[in-house]
Amino acid sequence: MITLYGIKNCDTIKKTRRWLDEHQVEYRFHDYRADGLTAELLATFINELGWEALLNTRGTTWRKLDESVRAGVDNANSAAALMLEMPAIIKRPLLCAPAQPMLLGFSDERYSQWLADIAPAAGQ
Secondary structure, eight states: OEEEEEOTTOHHHHHHHHHHHHTTOOEEEEEHHHHOOOHHHHHHHHHHHOHHHHBOTTSHHHHHSOHHHHHHOOSHHHHHHHHHHOGGGBOSOEEEOTTSOOEESOOHHHHHHHHHHHHHHHTO
């Protein structure tokens, strides 16, 4: 089962959900705010994707942070602490499927390829 991680009111999450529904992709949505985010789950994301990729430094949440807080985020531990405290600062969407590479961000082309790559595994 594919899991889509993000925040319900995010425009890119809404776009992703529309795309998945239009392509009749079965998935489960995990809202960081409603469903929570554990340190273990976040560590899984960081181990595969890297903390730099996960940290959304282009979003409003990051820009609203005090400069001293932003400057203090310079390694995986400090980034993880901030992401656990403020899940809205995690880049989204994040798609996960068992035994498949995670897919971060929205791209029609990348989603189509990712789904094509996991389709044989889903059929087994």
